[in-house]
Amino acid sequence: MARRKKAPLPLLENLEIIDAGSDGKAIAKTEQRVVFIPFGAPGDLVDAQAYKKKRNLFEARITKFHKKSDLRVEPECSHFGLCGGCKWQHMAYETQLKFKQKQVKDAFERIAKVEYEEFLPIIGSSEQYYYRNKLEFTFSDRRWLTDYDPSKEEGGPADTNGLGFHLPGMFDKILDIEHCYLQKDPSNVIRLEIKKYALENDLTFYNVKRWEGLLRNLIIRTSESGDLMVIVVFRYDDMDIKGLMQHLADKFPEITSLMYVINEKKNDSISDLEVRLFKGNPFIMEKMPSPKGEKDFDFKVGPLSFYQTNPKQAYQLYKKAFEFAEFKGDELVYDLYTGAGTIAAFVADSVKKVIGIEYIESAVEDATENMHLNNIENTKFYSGDMARVLNDEFIEENGKPDIIIVDPPRAGMHDKVIKQIINAAPEKIVYVSCNPSTQARDVALLAEHYDVKKIQPVDMFPQTHHVENVVLLRKKANG
Ligand code: SAH
Numbered sequence: 018m019a020r021r022k023k024a025p026l027p028l029l030e031n032l033e034i035i036d037a038g039s040d041g042k043a044i045a046k047t048e049q050r051v052v053f054i055p056f057g058a059p060g061d062l063v064d065a066q067a068y069k070k071k072r073n074l075f076e077a078r079i080t081k082f083h084k085k086s087d088l089r090v091e092p093e094c095s096h097f098g099l100c101g102g103c104k105w106q107h108m109a110y111e112t113q114l115k116f117k118q119k120q121v122k123d124a125f126e127r128i129a130k131v132e133y134e135e136f137l138p139i140i141g142s143s144e145q146y147y148y149r150n151k152l153e154f155t156f157s158d159r160r161w162l163t164d165y166d167p168s169k170e171e172g173g174p175a176d177t178n179g180l181g182f183h184l185p186g187m188f189d190k191i192l193d194i195e196h197c198y199l200q201k202d203p204s205n206v207i208r209l210e211i212k213k214y215a216l217e218n219d220l221t222f223y224n225v226k227r228w229e230g231l232l233r234n235l236i237i238r239t240s241e242s243g244d245l246m247v248i249v250v251f252r253y254d255d256m257d258i259k260g261l262m263q264h265l266a267d268k269f270p271e272i273t274s275l276m277y278v279i280n281e282k283k284n285d286s287i288s289d290l291e292v293r294l295f296k297g298n299p300f301i302m303e304k305m306p307s308p309k310g311e312k313d314f315d316f317k318v319g320p321l322s323f324y325q326t327n328p329k330q331a332y333q334l335y336k337k338a339f340e341f342a343e344f345k346g347d348e349l350v351y352d353l354y355t356g357a358g359t360i361a362a363f364v365a366d367s368v369k370k371v372i373g374i375e376y377i378e379s380a381v382e383d384a385t386e387n388m389h390l391n392n393i394e395n396t397k398f399y400s401g402d403m404a405r406v407l408n409d410e411f412i413e414e415n416g417k418p419d420i421i422i423v424d425p426p427r428a429g430m431h432d433k434v435i436k437q438i439i440n441a442a443p444e445k446i447v448y449v450s451c452n453p454s455t456q457a458r459d460v461a462l463l464a465e466h467y468d469v470k471k472i473q474p475v476d477m478f479p480q481t482h483h484v485e486n487v488v489l490l491r492k493k494a495n496g
Contacts, residue, residue: 026067034061037116041104041482060086101185103480117484121453121474129457133469142330145479147201156232157191158222178222180212244301246274262295292320322380323356327477334475341489348419358384365393373398404431422447429455446490453486
């Protein structure tokens with residue numbers, strides 16, 4: 018039966034781009050609709066072909082420039098325009114910062130709709146490229162080919178294997194990456210070597226639709242102390258694994274932790290899987306200066322533990338959170354979503370006690386060990402889902418906190434967690450977030466009991482639209 022053809026979406030002419038938008042897409046407006054335009058810059062005058070329509074908005078791709086914005090600069094990376102990684106490279110860093118500041122401000126004005134006392138200027142990152150300590154790549158037997166449609170049966174190059182990043186919004190399309198400007202070498206060299214070895218030795222690349230192919234993901238983690246972790250994720254156990262891992266061990270003696278995972282599941286998450294050690298240590302060591310810089314903390318970070326991905330800027334972030342808290346020395350502090358216990362360690366010397374809660378059990382083990390490593394004795398950690406762990410009995414047992422520091426993932430906090438925080442009634446809440454929209458939503462829920470004192474955006478992710486934000490909340494006199 019013939020399918021009814023959908024009406025073609027319009028070509029939108031003479032659109033003026035007016036904002037950089039909050040999820041990396043630039044924004045224009047027609048009379049009826051808001052238009053989201055990837056890789057646009059405010060000030061561009063363009064024609065754009067709509068490719069998606071939702072109730073009151075279009076998503077559209079630029080087809081012609083009538084005028085290019087003065088804010089545009091030449092992107093550094095050859096993958097710009099396709100890769101989902103660094104969508105703001107076409108704007109100078111100062112411009113990026115301005116729009117990140119605006120993004121946070123918009124979130125607090127439109128979503129949180131709360132009064133605030135001080136909105137501080139964003140803190141920029143000292144490094145604007147090669148700042149990340151962790152990248153995750155995906156293998157695909159159907160890499161994205163710009164001049165060839167892989168969904169068609171014929172006409173493309175014979176080799177369609179690729180190793181790189183997902184194209185934005187396309188779970189099954191991988192952009193093969195030549196050089197990535199986000200992580201310093203040997204990240205690029207290792208990735209290219211693995212691809213070369215795989216092609217030369219006929220190792221199969223993953224096909225997400227058919228759930229086939231040996232090579233699935235690659236994770237590379239570097240650290241401030243010079244450690245280097247490489248994790249290769251395979252779809253199934255196979256004789257070829259040893260050959261590849263041994264090749265990496267021989268070729269890159271600088272890898273201090275060489276690991277692999279067999280992931281037979283449909284989803285890519287490895288947090289519930291065994292990470293096997295092939296060579297070296299089952300962790301990397303990170304280091305970070307203490308709040309006043311008089312010593313360094315050493316942090317052990319296992320393959321499944323979170324560590325801030327821009328480590329230099331993480332120090333600026335932590336210092337802000339520390340400064341906002343204005344510790345007197347006798348406080349009981351809860352560090353919620355503590356990861357490997359880094360914030361807990363950072364503040365422990367300045368308070369009476371820190372209680373940390375974290376989902377990933379092995380991260381909690383790292384946190385506990387990190388306290389020993391740094392001779393910190395006034396902390397305690399619990400593992401589990403925040404919404405379950407942080408209950409009335411927990412607060413009764415551990416005591417009512419004077420200050421709560423939270424640093425949840427992008428989704429923000431569960432309603433139950435917010436209720437429990439209100440219940441625990443700390444004098445101050447320091448809310449660290451990598452997603453100002455969910456943070457603003459959560460702050461709105463806290464606003465009946467807490468005043469927003471300070472808002473401090475911090476840029477951890479240059480060249481991207483992502484922004485980190487620290488908010489200080491203080492209990493209302495009658496709250
Ligand atoms: N504060 C830490 C980690 C922040 S990242 C740091 O600065 O390094 C957020 C952390 O929250 C991750 O470690 C993640 O494993 C944890 N997490 C995510 N969802 C959670 C949940 N529902 N309950 C508890 N922890 C959770």
